[in-house]
Amino acid sequence: MKNIKECSILSNGVKMPWLGFGTFKVPEGKVVEEAVKEALRLGYRHIDTAAIYKNEEGVGQAIKDSRVPREEIFLVSKVWNTDQGYESTLKAFETSLKKLQTDYLDLYLIHWPKALNKETWKALEELYKEGRVKAIGVSNFKLHNLEELLEDAEIIPMVNQVEFHPQFPQTEIMEICKKHNIQLEAWGPLMQGKIFEIPLMRELAEKYNKTISQIALRWDLQMGVVTIPKSITPERIKENMNIFDFEISKEDMDRIAQLNIGERVGPDPDHITF
Numbered sequence: 613m614k615n616i617k618e619c620s621i622l623s624n625g626v627k628m629p630w631l632g633f634g635t636f637k638v639p640e641g642k643v644v645e646e647a648v649k650e651a652l653r654l655g656y657r658h659i660d661t662a663a664i665y666k667n668e669e670g671v672g673q674a675i676k677d678s679r680v681p682r683e684e685i686f687l688v689s690k691v692w693n694t695d696q697g698y699e700s701t702l703k704a705f706e707t708s709l710k711k712l713q714t715d716y717l718d719l720y721l722i723h724w725p726k727a728l729n730k731e732t733w734k735a736l737e738e739l740y741k742e743g744r745v746k747a748i749g750v751s752n753f754k755l756h757n758l759e760e761l762l763e764d765a766e767i768i769p770m771v772n773q774v775e776f777h778p779q780f781p782q783t784e785i786m787e788i789c790k791k792h793n794i795q796l797e798a799w800g801p802l803m804q805g806k807i808f809e810i811p812l813m814r815e816l817a818e819k820y821n822k823t824i825s826q827i828a829l830r831w832d833l834q835m836g837v838v839t840i841p842k843s844i845t846p847e848r849i850k851e852n853m854n855i856f857d858f859e860i861s862k863e864d865m866d867r868i869a870q871l872n873i874g875e876r877v878g879p880d881p882d883h884i885t886f
């Protein structure tokens with residue numbers, strides 16, 4: 613992977629940039645507008661939001677203000693848990709589009725697995741067939757959630773966005789995703805800030821003359837995983853995209869693999885209370 617324009621080709625041929633920009637916990641209004649505008653100005657072309665982030669209006673405004681043509685941007689949103697179900701998902705989709713000031717999404721995801729997954733998935737399939745969304749997928753789906761969905765899904769999800777970082781590399785999920793040609797995507801690639809405390813990451817950053825963040829994000833790319841770091845800090849937004857000019861050796865990839873302790877920084881999808 614040589615530059616930020618490089619894309620994963622999803623199972624339906626749609627191109628998804630390997631590096632995107634996350635917006636979880638970025639406040640609606642000026643903060644999200646400035647962050648997304650800066651990301652687009654620097655060259656990011658993939659923006660990840662969700663209805664529950666309550667910043668879709670700012671994301672939409674930033675895209676408009678950036679003057680980057682809509683078709684050059686890979687825009688992702690997600691249906692929230694309380695909107696799951698066939699009709700309510702269709703409605704939630706329209707609300708997201710309106711807030712984002714667009715008439716289509718590039719990717720729409722089921723945010724968390726819930727009892728109504730199958731009904732929700734039918735709505736996503738419908739939106740996909742109507743051409744309202746270029747690709748559809750899931751998020752936080754464990755092995756059993758995927759297996760259940762696949763039992764009677766007409767369309768196999770194109771993406772599964774899950775917590776993924778060196779301490780939690782989701783080996784089992786990666787395998788099933790590969791088997792079904794589902795692109796794995798990393799949320800929390802910087803462990804929501806905790807990755808900076810890992811000594812090996814510091815050692816590798818020094819060795820490659822890069823930052824810890826750049827090592828972590830480059831590792832995602834070399835693992836074949838789409839990654840969406842979040843930052844509201846302009847220097848960090850820039851830092852996080854400078855990951856295309858070096859390669860982590862096979863030996864160091866193996867050392868990073870040793871960091872797997874099966875520990876999440878976020879909630880276990882089987883035990884969410886929201």
Ligand SMILES: NC(=O)c1ccc[n+]([C@@H]2O[C@H](COP(=O)([O-])OP(=O)(O)OC[C@H]3O[C@@H](n4cnc5c(N)ncnc54)[C@H](OP(=O)(O)O)[C@@H]3O)[C@@H](O)[C@H]2O)c1
Nearest residue numbers: 634635636799800801802803804825841842843844845848
């Ligand atoms: N599907 C889901 O359920 C789900 C869940 C969580 C997240 N996500 C998505 O994944 C995206 C990324 O995950 P995340 O936001 O949870 O966590 P993350 O990207 O792992 O970490 C974000 C944190 O790291 C800091 N940071 C970013 N770049 C840095 C750098 N170069 N040096 C030092 N600190 C840096 C940020 O600080 P500043 O912002 O202050 O610079 C922020 O505190 C989200 O924004 C969201 O779009 C999805």
